[in-house]
Amino acid sequence: MTSTxxxxxxxxxxxxxTAALALADAGLRVTLVEGRPRLGGLVFSFRRDSAxxxxxxxxxQHVYLRCCTAYGRMxxxxxxxxxxxxxxRMDVPVLDADxxxxxxxxxxxxxxxxxxxxxxxxxxxxxxxxxxxxxxxTLALQGLDPADPVLDGVDxxxxxxxxxxxxxxxxxxxxxxxxxxxxxxxxxxxxGLAAKVFxxxxxxxxxxxxxxxxxxxxxxxxxxxxxxxxxKAGVRIALRTRAASVTRTDGxxxxxxxxxxxxxxxxxxxxxxxxxxxxxxxxxxPAGALADRDRLLDIGTAxxxxxxxxxDRKVLRRPFFAAVGSPVQWVFDRTxxxxxxxxxxxxxxxxxxxxxSAAQEEIDQPVAKLRARYLPELERLLPxxxxxxxxxxxxxxxxxxxxxxxxxxxxxxxxxxxxxPGLYLAGAWTATGWPATMESxxxxxxxxxxxxxxxxxxxxxxxxxxAA
Numbered sequence: 001m002t003s004t005x006x007x008x009x010x011x012x013x014x015x016x017x018t019a020a021l022a023l024a025d026a027g028l029r030v031t032l033v034e035g036r037p038r039l040g041g042l043v044f045s046f047r048r049d050s051a052x053x054x055x056x057x058x059x060x061q062h063v064y065l066r067c068c069t070a071y072g073r074m075x076x077x078x079x080x081x082x083x084x085x086x087x088x089r090m091d092v093p094v095l096d097a098d099x100x101x102x103x104x105x106x107x108x109x110x111x112x113x114x115x116x117x118x119x120x121x122x123x124x125x126x127x128x129x130x131x132x133x134x135x136x137x138t139l140a141l142q143g144l145d146p147a148d149p150v151l152d153g154v155d156x157x158x159x160x161x162x163x164x165x166x167x168x169x170x171x172x173x174x175x176x177x178x179x180x181x182x183x184x185x186x187x188x189x190x191x192g193l194a195a196k197v198f199x200x201x202x203x204x205x206x207x208x209x210x211x212x213x214x215x216x217x218x219x220x221x222x223x224x225x226x227x228x229x230x231x232k233a234g235v236r237i238a239l240r241t242r243a244a245s246v247t248r249t250d251g252x253x254x255x256x257x258x259x260x261x262x263x264x265x266x267x268x269x270x271x272x273x274x275x276x277x278x279x280x281x282x283x284x285x286p287a288g289a290l291a292d293r294d295r296l297l298d299i300g301t302a303x304x305x306x307x308x309x310x311x312d313r314k315v316l317r318r319p320f321f322a323a324v325g326s327p328v329q330w331v332f333d334r335t336x337x338x339x340x341x342x343x344x345x346x347x348x349x350x351x352x353x354x355x356x357s358a359a360q361e362e363i364d365q366p367v368a369k370l371r372a373r374y375l376p377e378l379e380r381l382l383p384x385x386x387x388x389x390x391x392x393x394x395x396x397x398x399x400x401x402x403x404x405x406x407x408x409x410x411x412x413x414x415x416x417x418x419x420x421p422g423l424y425l426a427g428a429w430t431a432t433g434w435p436a437t438m439e440s441x442x443x444x445x446x447x448x449x450x451x452x453x454x455x456x457x458x459x460x461x462x463x464x465x466x467a468a
Contacts, residue, residue: 005271006030006031006269007029007030007272007452008255009031009032009273010243010275010284011034011274011276011427012033012038012041013275014040014441015428015442016275017230018442019445022453023453024233025233028456029234031267032230033243035240035259036239037240038223039230043218043222044223045059045220045223048394050310050392050394052340052392058337058353059306060304060396060398060401061213062213065201065208065211066086066208067209068438071439073442074442078229080221084216086212087212089210091106092105092211094123094125094321094323094324095322095324095326096124096324097328097377097381098325099124102124105123107206112205112206113203125168134165136163138198140163141199144195144199146192151192154191154407155187156189157185157189160186176322179329180322180355181201181437182197182435183405184405185358188358190410191407193409241263242257245284246285247286248423253268253269255267255269270422271422273425273426273449273452274424274425275445276427278297279297282294282297285418286420289418289423291419295412295414298412299409300403301400301404302400303363303397303400305356305397306356306395308351308393309378309390309393310349310352310390310391311349312349313389314350314384315385316333316350326381327356328374328377329354331381332353364399367395375390402436403428403436405435405436410431413429413430413431416450416451421455424448424451426448428444
């Protein structure tokens with residue numbers, strides 16, 4: 001195959017952007033089709049006219065860890081690493097709302113697992129017996145293989161109970177980490193995915209769990225900078241353009257698109273990457289491309305709810321914190337990223353984003369009910385918020401934010417390669433071995449590009465071979 005080979009990537013989220021860049025960098029002529037008017041998929045920003053002025057709002061609080069090496073390389077590729085920096089050393093403030101006591105989960109430079117020993121020994125939200133139990137469970141966790149298919153059918157909550165974890169230990173440690181990374185509580189999580197999260201994030205290297213998050217609106221990175229990188233690589237970007245069908249004729253692929261400026265066009269390509277959610281993929285897959293393709297419909301989804309509060313004064317002096325003993329999970333200061341204080345008169349204001357994962361019970365509740373529940377909770381957690389004026393309160397809802405990491409999901413997740421030559425799948429929900437994270441999305445895009453280039457006979461030296 002010569003460098004005139006062509007590819008169509010359907011979907012402009014992190015998976016599609018990664019695949020398109022990798023294919024273009026290898027010399028293919030690539031068209032990226034995206035139904036939305038922007039890139040970034042579920043990682044995006046929007047503008048809001050507020051009583052506090054115009055705000056740049058992220059749809060949710062997205063973070064990554066130092067162990068997310070594929071996502072880190074993507075940031076480098078986009079020239080965005082300085083905009084999405086990592087902590088020098090993992091440090092998570094954890095506030096117990098009932099006892100009003102602050103604890104910290106932080107690491108030292110000691111080897112694994114000693115890097116967390118001092119922090120755990122002083123963690124005030126667990127009793128000495130519970131801390132000892134956590135150590136025993138951690139040692140048992142170290143011996144597991146996350147890729148073992150047997151673990152996929154076991155739920156994490158049952159495993160924790162069998163290993164002596166109290167309900168308090170689950171709330172104040174295992175779910176504190178697990179809900180945020182897996183978007184489900186321990187009893188609803190595949191043990192294989194839980195083992196992946198905890199072994200990779202906390203037990204693979206001392207700095208693996210150092211946390212990074214964007215200091216600018218997410219759209220600046222995953223739309224604006226991604227678009228610049230794609231255009232420089234020669235990728236043709238077709239926004240507001242939705243793929244209607246994918247068919248194979250005379251040894252080449254035809255992607256029919258509808259709506260937008262390219263409506264009615266048929267794109268011909270040697271390679272197609274479907275980088276869209278599982279249900280949309282199911283609708284586009286041609287017959288015979290995937291054995292038992294209906295299993296994609298069995299991959300459930302899980303919601304994330306985000307509450308946005310603008311105060312007339314500074315009420316939080318840390319960049320973020322997590323809470324236990326409260327419906328509040330994680331709270332981030334988004335004041336600078338939102339541009340709030342650049343509006344005259346708002347110099348003293350603060351904008352907090354409250355991220356609520358596994359939000360099935362609240363995702364559809366009216367704003368007034370959420371306001372009545374969470375504003376008093378924030379006042380309970382943050383004494384400085386008592387008496388502060390609320391300039392703005394609003395909600396963003398991602399009803400299908402991630403795939404549900406339920407026991408058995410591993411057998412449902414397809415690999416990048418399909419049974420149809422030249423057709424590949426990408427998305428955080430595919431078989432990356434990771435939960436539904438930005439890391440999983442990027443890895444899936446790389447995997448799809450690698451399979452495509454291998455089939456086309458292109459060199460792949462520039463594509464990293466990710467560790468599982």
